Amino acid sequence: MRIGAIEAGGTKFVCGIGNERGEIRDSISFATEHPEITLDKVISYFKDKQVDAIGIGSFGPIDIRHGSPTYGYVTTTPKPGWENYDFLGTLRREFDVPYGWDTDVNAAAFGEATWGAAKGLSSCLYYTIGTGIGIGVYSEGKLVHGLVHPEGGHVLPRRHPNDDFAGICPYHGDCLEGMAAGPAIEARWTLKGHELPVDHPAWEIEAFYLAQSITGAILLNSPEKVILGGGVMQQSQLFPLIRDAVKENLNGYVSASEILDHIDEYIVPPGLGQQAGLCGALALGLAALRTTK
Amino acid sequence: MRIGAIEAGGTKFVCGIGNERGEIRDSISFATEHPEITLDKVISYFKDKQVDAIGIGSFGPIDIRHGSPTYGYVTTTPKPGWENYDFLGTLRREFDVPYGWDTDVNAAAFGEATWGAAKGLSSCLYYTIGTGIGIGVYSEGKLVHGLVHPEGGHVLPRRHPNDDFAGICPYHGDCLEGMAAGPAIEARWTLKGHELPVDHPAWEIEAFYLAQSITGAILLNSPEKVILGGGVMQQSQLFPLIRDAVKENLNGYVSASEILDHIDEYIVPPGLGQQAGLCGALALGLAALRTTK
Numbered sequence: 001m002r003i004g005a006i007e008a009g010g011t012k013f014v015c016g017i018g019n020e021r022g023e024i025r026d027s028i029s030f031a032t033e034h035p036e037i038t039l040d041k042v043i044s045y046f047k048d049k050q051v052d053a054i055g056i057g058s059f060g061p062i063d064i065r066h067g068s069p070t071y072g073y074v075t076t077t078p079k080p081g082w083e084n085y086d087f088l089g090t091l092r093r094e095f096d097v098p099y100g101w102d103t104d105v106n107a108a109a110f111g112e113a114t115w116g117a118a119k120g121l122s123s124c125l126y127y128t129i130g131t132g133i134g135i136g137v138y139s140e141g142k143l144v145h146g147l148v149h150p151e152g153g154h155v156l157p158r159r160h161p162n163d164d165f166a167g168i169c170p171y172h173g174d175c176l177e178g179m180a181a182g183p184a185i186e187a188r189w190t191l192k193g194h195e196l197p198v199d200h201p202a203w204e205i206e207a208f209y210l211a212q213s214i215t216g217a218i219l220l221n222s223p224e225k226v227i228l229g230g231g232v233m234q235q236s237q238l239f240p241l242i243r244d245a246v247k248e249n250l251n252g253y254v255s256a257s258e259i260l261d262h263i264d265e266y267i268v269p270p271g272l273g274q275q276a277g278l279c280g281a282l283a284l285g286l287a288a289l290r291t292t293k
Numbered sequence: 294m295r296i297g298a299i300e301a302g303g304t305k306f307v308c309g310i311g312n313e314r315g316e317i318r319d320s321i322s323f324a325t326e327h328p329e330i331t332l333d334k335v336i337s338y339f340k341d342k343q344v345d346a347i348g349i350g351s352f353g354p355i356d357i358r359h360g361s362p363t364y365g366y367v368t369t370t371p372k373p374g375w376e377n378y379d380f381l382g383t384l385r386r387e388f389d390v391p392y393g394w395d396t397d398v399n400a401a402a403f404g405e406a407t408w409g410a411a412k413g414l415s416s417c418l419y420y421t422i423g424t425g426i427g428i429g430v431y432s433e434g435k436l437v438h439g440l441v442h443p444e445g446g447h448v449l450p451r452r453h454p455n456d457d458f459a460g461i462c463p464y465h466g467d468c469l470e471g472m473a474a475g476p477a478i479e480a481r482w483t484l485k486g487h488e489l490p491v492d493h494p495a496w497e498i499e500a501f502y503l504a505q506s507i508t509g510a511i512l513l514n515s516p517e518k519v520i521l522g523g524g525v526m527q528q529s530q531l532f533p534l535i536r537d538a539v540k541e542n543l544n545g546y547v548s549a550s551e552i553l554d555h556i557d558e559y560i561v562p563p564g565l566g567q568q569a570g571l572c573g574a575l576a577l578g579l580a581a582l583r584t585t586k
Contacts, residue, residue, distance in 0.1 A: 076548045122439075123438075123439040123440070139437045139439065140432070140435040140437060142433040144432045144433060144514055145416075145515065146415075146515030146517055147547070148547055149515055150512070151546065152512050152513040153512075154512050155508070155509040155513070156505060156509070157451075212449060215448070215449065218440075219444045219445050219446075220428060220430065220445040220509075220510055221430060221439055221443060221514070222439030222440045222441050222442055223440060249449060251465060252464065253465070254441055255354065256440050256441050259440075
């Protein structure tokens with residue numbers, strides 16, 4: 001079985017070929033440019049690969065509502081050329097195979113539930129904390145879509161008492177993404193995250209905001225696992241800070257041993273590591289193939 | 294078809310008999326006392342009613358994890374006698390029928406999705422704002438359970454700039470329930486909600502807190518409908534205040550006509566009115582019957 005996988009990020013595309021065990025055999029990566037240029041590269045990559053299906057985890061917002069006339073489109077992005085671009089249709093015209101299509105973070109959540117940190121569970125949340133903040137939601141064995149799709153990076157957290165940073169989200173100012181994504185860290189401290197010492201007060205503030213969102217998401221959706229990926233989470237000193245802050249926020253209210261006694265195994269990095277996104281797209285492609293069979 | 298329905302609230306129980314069209318033919322209501330006394334009344338009511346199934350929407354926290362040794366129990370409540378009480382087992386010993394078992398708010402969400410304001414949709418949120426605040430979550434055609442079950446009333450909102458009320462949640466102080474449930478309104482203003490004039494500043498503050506939680510829940514789960522029930526929402530002046538605050542919070546970010554153009558039909562009272570809870574339990578019972586057939 002040869003499944004094509006596309007991790008379509010706002011800054012970088014990764015394409016690969018994998019199998020039903022989540023093994024990536026081959027992959028290629030290139031910068032995200034104007035869609036025609038970018039999709040040409042995608043098409044060239046898959047041209048002679050004889051894939052049985054293709055899964056795509058895309059930056060958004062995207063249209064994932066079955067039956068919508070713009071299903072498969074990237075919708076309202078400010079990225080030049082991508083607004084109202086028929087991403088899925090462009091590929092369909094080249095390769096007549098089943099397609100899986102979802103957000104990058106939903107794809108990663110699905111990959112983690114299939115082969116990674118949430119394997120065997122029927123629910124998890126997947127956070128990516130990098131250039132932006134996105135949250136994939138997997139509940140009761142299904143990826144959550146609803147009206148549009150989850151956009152959990154834009155919740156409005158309480159302000160840290162020692163933080164007077166205004167926030168940089170163009171829509172909300174001091175929403176989670178505006179306060180805690182990579183560019184917010186850099187704007188607040190005039191240094192990139194990886195240039196700050198591990199004991200810098202930045203990390204306690206960062207954990208404060210992320211933990212608030214995680215606390216809220218645990219209370220609302222009761223996920224069986226919370227997975228934190230993305231460039232900012234390469235700062236592994238964040239994990240214990242976040243876990244402590246989540247426990248403090250919940251204050252024993254959610255009476256589950258997974259949180260009270262084993263939070264180190266509850267809030268975790270991606271089991272698939274840097275391949276969470278690409279494996280997620282692979283899992284979407286595999287699911288699409290199985291649905292059509 | 295005769296389905297038994299139990300709306301098991303912390304202060305009041307309602308039992309009824311209904312059919313597959315969501316019609317309640319008969320019902321009875323009594324105060325929630327010690328579990329033995331309360332369940333005796335429940336059993337007496339259903340004794341000669343020949344029900345084909347029973348659905349229960351219960352106050353919590355409760356154990357709804359299939360396969361758990363305490364499945365069907367009320368778990369950590371401070372209500373005298375109810376902690377670790379085998380609610381479902383007590384009924385099973387009397388009536389050998391299929392049972393539906395979920396939280397009161399999940400039941401109400403399911404009832405609304407079956408016959409009410411979210412009929413035909415595959416997702417909705419059901420808020421009850423009364424003695425406490427609870428949120429039922431229905432996503433992709435399923436009630437969300439996860440690790441325990443949703444406990445969305447305890448998220449931590451930002452403070453309203455004109456509000457110095459400390460909050461009364463014993464776990465979290467100024468969480469949503471601690472700031473915006475009925476007892477919080479009474480403690481803040483020394484008057485019950487229904488005693489405050491409709492143009493009192495209390496309502497703008499109340500809407501501020503509820504709208505924050507609703508905004509966060511829309512961003513995380515992207516529900517197709519948000520339904521607001523419970524005693525506090527009898528103050529119908531809250532609806533336009535909440536809708537305006539949610540739109541202001543989102544600031545156009547979620548690009549869906551349901552929110553941008555039709556928010557009056559998006560954030561709504563229960564379609565089943567005061568019967569949302571009991572009809573929800575009925576829907577659970579009906580689903581249990583269909584699963585076993």
